[in-house]
Amino acid sequence: MKISCDIDIKHLTRVEGHGNIRIVIQDGQVREARWEVVETPRFFEAILVGKHFENAPYLCGRICGICSIGHTLASIRAVENGFGITPTVQTERLRLLLKHMETLQSHILHIYFLAAPDYLGVGSVLPLTRSHPAVVQQALRLKLLANDICDEVGGRRLHPTRTVVGGFTMLPDRYRLGQFKQRLQASLADLDASVELFRSFSIPDFQRETEFVSLKGDGDYPFIGGDLISTDGVVKQEQEYAAMTNEYMAEWSTSKLSRLSRKSFAVGALARINNNFAGLLPEAKVIAEELGLIPVTARDGLIPGEPGMAGAVNHNPFMNVVAQLVECVQVVLESMQLIDDLLAVPWQEPRQPVAVREGIGVAAVEVPRGILYHCLHLDAAGRVVKADCVIPTSQNHANIRHDIEELAVFCAGQGKKDKEIELLAEMLVRAYDPCISCSVH
Amino acid sequence: MTKNKTFLGVPVARPKVGFFELSSCEGCQLQLLNNEATLLDFLSLVEIVRFREGMKEANDEYEIAFVEGSITRADEEERLKIIREKAKLVVALGSCACFGGVNQLKNRFNDLEWVKKEVYGSFPIETQEVKPLSAVIKVDLEIYGCPIKKEEVERIVTALVLGEEIHHPQYPVCMECKARENICLFDLGEPCLGPVTRAGCDAWCPSNRLGCWGCRGPAPEANLARLQIIMAERGISQERMIDRLECFGGFAGFVAEVKANKEESK
Numbered sequence: 001m002k003i004s005c006d007i008d009i010k011h012l013t014r015v016e017g018h019g020n021i022r023i024v025i026q027d028g029q030v031r032e033a034r035w036e037v038v039e040t041p042r043f044f045e046a047i048l049v050g051k052h053f054e055n056a057p058y059l060c061g062r063i064c065g066i067c068s069i070g071h072t073l074a075s076i077r078a079v080e081n082g083f084g085i086t087p088t089v090q091t092e093r094l095r096l097l098l099k100h101m102e103t104l105q106s107h108i109l110h111i112y113f114l115a116a117p118d119y120l121g122v123g124s125v126l127p128l129t130r131s132h133p134a135v136v137q138q139a140l141r142l143k144l145l146a147n148d149i150c151d152e153v154g155g156r157r158l159h160p161t162r163t164v165v166g167g168f169t170m171l172p173d174r175y176r177l178g179q180f181k182q183r184l185q186a187s188l189a190d191l192d193a194s195v196e197l198f199r200s201f202s203i204p205d206f207q208r209e210t211e212f213v214s215l216k217g218d219g220d221y222p223f224i225g226g227d228l229i230s231t232d233g234v235v236k237q238e239q240e241y242a243a244m245t246n247e248y249m250a251e252w253s254t255s256k257l258s259r260l261s262r263k264s265f266a267v268g269a270l271a272r273i274n275n276n277f278a279g280l281l282p283e284a285k286v287i288a289e290e291l292g293l294i295p296v297t298a299r300d301g302l303i304p305g306e307p308g309m310a311g312a313v314n315h316n317p318f319m320n321v322v323a324q325l326v327e328c329v330q331v332v333l334e335s336m337q338l339i340d341d342l343l344a345v346p347w348q349e350p351r352q353p354v355a356v357r358e359g360i361g362v363a364a365v366e367v368p369r370g371i372l373y374h375c376l377h378l379d380a381a382g383r384v385v386k387a388d389c390v391i392p393t394s395q396n397h398a399n400i401r402h403d404i405e406e407l408a409v410f411c412a413g414q415g416k417k418d419k420e421i422e423l424l425a426e427m428l429v430r431a432y433d434p435c436i437s438c439s440v441h
Numbered sequence: 442m443t444k445n446k447t448f449l450g451v452p453v454a455r456p457k458v459g460f461f462e463l464s465s466c467e468g469c470q471l472q473l474l475n476n477e478a479t480l481l482d483f484l485s486l487v488e489i490v491r492f493r494e495g496m497k498e499a500n501d502e503y504e505i506a507f508v509e510g511s512i513t514r515a516d517e518e519e520r521l522k523i524i525r526e527k528a529k530l531v532v533a534l535g536s537c538a539c540f541g542g543v544n545q546l547k548n549r550f551n552d553l554e555w556v557k558k559e560v561y562g563s564f565p566i567e568t569q570e571v572k573p574l575s576a577v578i579k580v581d582l583e584i585y586g587c588p589i590k591k592e593e594v595e596r597i598v599t600a601l602v603l604g605e606e607i608h609h610p611q612y613p614v615c616m617e618c619k620a621r622e623n624i625c626l627f628d629l630g631e632p633c634l635g636p637v638t639r640a641g642c643d644a645w646c647p648s649n650r651l652g653c654w655g656c657r658g659p660a661p662e663a664n665l666a667r668l669q670i671i672m673a674e675r676g677i678s679q680e681r682m683i684d685r686l687e688c689f690g691g692f693a694g695f696v697a698e699v700k701a702n703k704e705e706s707k
Contacts, residue, residue: 065468
């Protein structure tokens, strides 16, 4: 089949940050197929040097406008691990609740505002306000709920104010927290409607085998701290993050890139589900199954990391959007339980005393787009000597690039039209929900 | 909505607006989407013709350009100049655009080569000293904050559409904080820039028991000399005070003064 196309997208739309797609096919042969990252670096790791530790979470939250809570919590965990502080159960519950609501907010933003327009044949969410008003309203309700809870627990939905090393500056209102549980319960109907909407979407059937990295569950579905795992069988401890990410530079990207067992790997909702499907709540599992997101691992009783894993995970990157929806259900249900647990006991002081000591602190936190690492070297006065942040999207860039190469070959083989190829390539990148300015930071 | 009225030459009836971002977290633009309850009303007020992060369609027929982020690379300067040529009104959206924001903290080393090496090693990477928009183009209106306060943006945009004059508060955050009857952060042993920072955020951080970091820059009447005395009286180190004053770039002139005095006294 002889097809030719010349696709040159400068600054892809409906993604956070600046990236380009270039695909050239001549007479059915792929000449070029590239994903390029052109974002300007902001040098956060240098900015932190010499700063007292209390600056770190405050500044690091500002790496990202979508997952500022995740960055803030990762930075706090890095400092606390460096100082040898163990947060109280109350603080851990509040942090997880806050993180879950960021995940819900971010996933809904991506699913409805960034990804869904492609599946509904429009250029943005704006026409949907007229053609699908009920859909837009349910998205706004879910997003509002998540943001309201972030305000209540973290002080602010973007760049949180109450989250500090040692705990929180102040606690949420118990009565309002109880009310939020009611709203979370009610939001399940909107999530059901979202599942119905997804049933009408035709997710492109495109597979490229790769490796998936996430936190390692132990019968649960982890978000903050613990061991690291890949579907190729690598297991490492949190503080060994550098051996899991192996950062390097390439001329096509201002973001650092990562690899592990292969030329690239993926992180994010799909990676988490591929590794930790068994830890999903039954309600979330049912939805995953209904939407065709069944890692073969779970079906065959295989466990990630064991021989026979290869080919036993879901390798369709477009399914990341489905995985995000499944996670929305997971985090809403977990949040209701967290509120129950919080309200079942009297509350302690919001903030623990902080004793400064020299040390290296590493934090691994699952944020909406995948696993995030912060590492801080702190001196005896509590000042940052060296900082390192490894961002989920930076870990995904190489995988996106190889996907684009494969997609171009796939499209050339199928004789697809220019516009179709262009849309598929855009949808592919969007499926990763890249946070490009975050990845370059 | 009245027709025929104009503001700085911009027709007030549903102006065409574009959103742009330079080096930033893009959080200020997302703040607009974060106001779910009034988002649809807000959208009816303006016609968005360019918003890369949210829509695929784009055209350059905008009258008002909202620009987020600071300038850190030559191509950003060029993009900004083109935006200035096309827009009738350029609005700096957020502290990065107004003062350089957290990005400008890298300028404090006065050593770009070290900064590049610290993050990228020997890999060649292009960057400049961080600049606010006003260092390169004429800015018509500044909206302060990291992040911007969406209620304030809505108020300002509504005023723009109606052709009303826009006023920023002249008083500091302390006034708003007192009005909210908060416990003074200084009494809790926390440093706070509330006494000198421009109000308009409704004491967002102090109301959550976080001392102000000065993201909105100095209030026109700020008594900075007195701030140093308050901090000293409360036993807060100069380092902690400078951490906050230099964080967003709004107090750059004063920070340079304090640092120079510190050098002199050594």
